[in-house]
Amino acid sequence: MAVRVTQSLNQTQFLSALATLESNLSQTQNQISSNKAFTTAAQNPTAAGAVNNYNQALAQSQQYDTNAHSAQSRLSIEDSTLSQVQTQLQSLRDLALQANNSTLSAQNRSAIATQATQIQNSLLSLANTQDGNGEYLFGGFSTQTQPFTLSATGAAYNGDQGQRQVQIAAGQTIADGDNGNTVFGQIKTGNGTFAATAVSTNTGTGILGATTVSNSAVYQAGNGQYSINFTAPGTYEVRDSANALITTGSYAAGGTIAFAGIQVTLSGQPAANDSFAVAPSTNQSVFTTVQNLVNALQPGANNSVATAQLNNSLGSAINNIDRALSQSSNVRASVGARLNSITTQQSVSGSQQVQLQTTISSLQSLDYASALTTLTQQNTTLSAALQAYTLTQGLTLFKYI
């Protein structure tokens, strides 16, 4: 037997169906006008959560870009500053070579000394460079204190050894600078391993030349402190820091003295009791190196002994300038490498962001074709329902009685 259908139930059910149809139609309409597949999380909780997470990842990636950009600008300033430092050091080296010429008059040397002082000032101002935020580039963490101030022996470093890191990707930080102590202060003297110096009371004309470590293992076995003593103009002995005799030999001008893995060339003629000290390299500020150069260029006695002393000083200055040059090259290379990794990271994060945006859009954006199809379907259903209602409403037996 068929289910009895009553007119009032018919009415109620039609109205409730109509409400559902209209609410669905309005939701589709909202989706189309807002271009969003869902407007509240309840419509698709999983996608809503995912979109939220992807949006966060996107914002974070964009922040990493901002960070990278900030590090990039700071490192670029550092790179160009270091390039100028190298130019200045190169000029200084040329000046030292120029001064190391016995035909030069005291006046000429004094002029060179003036130029060296100017270079020292330029170096000082480069070392005190500020970035776009007014922060000192080479102050370590103390970016608001001028890192270098001139002193009698060169320059005092007022910064610290801090090195600021910037996050340029998840788990990847990069230093956005180098402290002044590393760049200008901690520069090894001599050949970087040891330094040979002529004792200031020497009375001969012995001039130190190239020094090398000929046997690293043997060199490292000792403590690196030796003294080469001339017992007679052509004879020397080498003693270590405990005054134990290491070796003896006879010397001819331009000859090489080798001991304990060390090779030292000497030219000129040392007098008896002249002595040359060999000690492990120590750290010396580039400003001290310049100051020593300037001091050495001050007029002195005009004799062969004083010339030898000058030559020795200039030789050691040139050595130290070379070390400073190589230090700034090293730092520049590291800055370059960091700039490279920033560029690499930027392109990686660029494609990541495109990927994230695509994903977000695929989750969140509306598929217009299907939404419009749905809208048409819903529209058709609604009109059909309305039509059916008006058709069936006339159907009553009472009409025929």
Place this chain on the structure above:
Amino acid sequence: MSDVFGISVSALQAFQAAINVTSNNVANASTPGYNRETTNLTEALPQSNGSATVGAGVVVSGVSRAFSQAAANQLNTSQSTLGQLTALQSYSTQIDNLFGTTIGGLSTSLQTFYSAFSDIANAPTSTASRQALLGKAQSVASGFQSASSELSNLNTDVNSRITSDVTQINSIAAAITTLNKQIVTGTAQDGGQPPNELLDQRDQLVSKLSQLVGVTTTTDSNGALNVFVGNGQPLVLQGLTTALTTVPNQFNASQLEISTSVLNGNVISGSITSGDLGGLLAARTQVLNPALNKLGQVATALSQTVNSQQASGLDLNGKFGSAIFSVGTPQAVSSSQNTDATTATVSVNPTGLGALTADNYVLSYNAGAYALTRASDGSSVAFTGNGTAGNPLTADGISIVLSATPAAGDQFLIQPTATAASSLKIVLTDPSKIAAAGAVQASASNSNAGGAVISSGTTLDATNPNLLNTVTVTFTSATTYSINGGANQAYTDGGNIDFNGWEVQISGAPANGDVFTVKSNAGGTGDNRNALASAAQQAVGVLQNGTSSTTGAVSALITGLGSQAQQINTAQAAQAAVNSQALSSVQSLTGVNLDEEAASLLQWQHAYQAAAQALAIGNSLFTSLINAVNK
């Protein structure tokens, strides 16, 4: 007398009555609660004339209504469930819309807040970026506040709807009681004939009642209906109404609970699980309060982690950073039924964030022992301690201290996170007090002969009073070092050296006599280590045993609330279909079909006409007889 006149007249009267009943059906076709009625016709008792028995006509033995108690009960139950889900849905939908905007905005502002730390890391001395961070912090705090205030508003709305529901329920119950009396009297007066109109009205009221609250009914033999709510609490017993009342929650006077006028304020909210009222109570306990607690959990974690990171670093003035956020003290409320004045105070352990839940707890004291249960499901929670200041009750990342030993039976509601979101405030106004720099800095002496380098140093324990003291690490040989001239320690390349609450690593080959110094980083205003650490906190898991970060927790909250809303929507739609089915089955049984009534009318009309014709024939027979006699 059994003759054609008597029979015809009885038929005319019966069919007249049937036509009246049918017309009444047509008239009430759209009346809510009307049940179709049918005329019961019975043969009149015949009178024997000795040889044959001829019927005596027809009588109306009664008018019965089409009604099935089973179908009505089914519909009522279904309406109660639908009512519950619809009320629940109205709140879950509002929350869904809310976190589409407010809470979703919270997620964004939290993200930009952490990004602002990165901006500070890029330019630690810039006041602009510091000021920007404070602005972002403000919008985070406002986000939490407005989300929680919207949830509180919904809670207030729940209260007013509970009050209105209870008023309606009571007035319906009173009407049922009145009808009960009328039905009992009416049935007795009519000699057992049920007063259909009154029954229809009463059933209609029960149906209305079941939309408001789930009810069960029993009918007594005298026709009176008894109505029960919850776990059998009587609402109507014969001619007596027991009104429902609203009482304030024993722990939170701003939340109304349900009781009845005979229960002395005993709360029966827990047993009211269906109908609009059940939905309102469920919205509060399943949707609103948990959302508020979860928001509070995130606010607590945010405030604690950001502030403790602040305290680990130095600001532009070289001082330890100041707190950026503050949250109100977690709530521990004494029950209004406690017999003494003992109070409880609760705090979130600084190291307990991983264990902190979004639950409320009930602490009770009975037979000399404390018991801690989860308020949501009554499950027991393990704890340690004895509740004194020296040895607080500790469980799930919270500590509870009682002012004195409570009286037996005392109860306290512990709400570790409920008020945190609404009370999250920004307390830092001076941008220079944001700690961007690490607390200590490490350096190698320039006269070091070895090639070892020292890391910049991290803070392990910002509360160590000696943290900022200058400390020297001197190598006493290439393989040993001494801190501040202390005992020699073996050197491990890259190994951690922890002292005074900081940690550094020295790596490479140190030489005998090399010196490294660790000291206060005051003046290191360009340092950004603490800002970096603060920015990195975005991804650091702190909640849920370290598996969920603050931003992750907000995300999870959005997904969770969305899923809940979706689930409720689905259940509501399913129940609406069930309800429509139940309604169909009731209507198909008791509703008025106009075509059927039209056919009935025609049937009765024809029967009436036939009976009238029979009367005419009787008359003509009689006339024939008279005429024959008169001739």
